[in-house]
Amino acid sequence: MPFPTTSELIFSDQANHNFSKTLGELKRSTLSIQNRLQSIEHDATFAQRVAEAYGRPLIANERCGSWYIDPELKGGSAYFKSTDGHTGVWKFSSRRLNLHLLETIGKHDGCIIVDSTRRGKRMPDALSKTIPIWCSVLNHYLFPAEPSCYELYTPPQVVSNSEHAQISALLPSFVLALQALKISLDNLRNQISKPLRPIWVTPDSHLDPTSNIFGDFHPVICCTVSRRVAGGEVSEGGYIQGAGDDTENWAHGLTPSVFWANKLHLLSTSENELPNVIEELVAQSSSISAGFRCVKPTWSLFVATIADIQAPGGTASDACTIILQPRVTEQSKWQVSQTQLDPGLGLHKVGSRNLRLALPVILAFVESLVWPQKENNTGKSHIVIACESGKDLAIGVAVAVLCLCFNDHGELLRGPHQRVAIDKSFIRSRLGWISTSMPDANPSRATLQSVNSFLMDRPT
Incomplete structure (x- = not known):
């Protein structure tokens, strides 16, 4: 008697319910706090490798980026939103100017902006489109006599030619929006000596240590720290892409600073004990006021x-x-x-x-x-x-x-x-x-x- 085909197999409603329940429990166990923290540590190691290769300061793109940088090695924060780079709604945000980065870029001939993204994407829109828009608009504004530096640069493996062209067509309106803010040009222009240009690095990139000085531009190195996971996390042995994202759903109040200060303790704690341990560490941590x-x-x-x-x-x-x-x-x-x-x-x-x-x-x-x-x-x-x-x-x-x-x-x-x-x-x-x-x-x-x-x- 031949074996039945899969299409001929009939499961009871109870069996289907149990199967779905098992899959849900398996997914939840994979997306555990412990797996997230270990994935963050893994990706932070890559961020440090990028810093050693390029010799420039690590800048966390908040909120996610701070998870991947030891506070002692952190050179600052940036606030580039992926929503400003979403297809069809590209914008240059007057709420998130990030002009404070120019001083760091000028002093160190560039910087490394660290971010991540969740499963399935190669890199976050903040790195592939929002930052390229920012670089091009500022080049227009700060170097009005150098039209050769106005060009928009986007990663071709992520941004299609059509989308690139549509964003480029909007750049003049973005420049006008920045000009309307009437921000002092002299103060900003004194901070950098060359135009800005984005460069992209992912875990798939080949890293060679270099002290390269980019003669024509300051490099804004957009570093995606998490490797791309095409399927479900269950097949990744516990690795979670973009583990530092969506902290409100898993972190129990844990912050990057508390994590890095207690990293070894947290990574050695069992999953069942982690929520209570995190609560105690957060309560003990002294909040440092930003001041007036x-x-x-x-x-x-x-x-x-x-x-x-x-x-x-x-x-x-x-x-x-x-x-x-x-x-x-x-x-x-x-x-x-x-x-x-x-x-x-x-x-x-x-x-x-x-x-x-x-x-x-x-x-x-x-x-x-x-x-x-x-x-x-x-x-x-x-x-x-x-x-x-x-x-x-x-x-x-x-x-x-x-x-x-x-x-x-x-x-x-x-x-x-x-x-x-x-x-x-x-x-x-x-x-x-x-x-x-x-x-x-x-x-x-x-x-x-x-x-x-x-x-x-x-x-x-």
């Missing part, structure tokens, strides 16, 4: 975290202080002193939505303190704005304050009579000040929409 950060070119507007404010000596009686609380509170309870307002807006999308209605109250409070109301009142000379992260809601309020209370030189206006007309271009230019002063600022789209609505709807 001044928004240039002003000398009087500062952004901070709530933790910064609450630290000893964190507030000053001569400053106008706005603390955006992570819990929703009644407006009648917001003002806690003559110089401090604590709007309770809530977190995330709730806070961003509530910001729209809170901004008139916040700006009225700021204006009452910074603009002299009487001859003997000279006004407060410093403004401090804080939220839980120091990167979202506080940034939104700072943009509104910059638009309504400061002139183009970063000086406080003397009153509403000195204001100029506000449009979207004006708002973007003020946001550019923040992007330049605080590259890690990351206001959500909802936060910026609330700010735009408030500013554009104000009576002139």
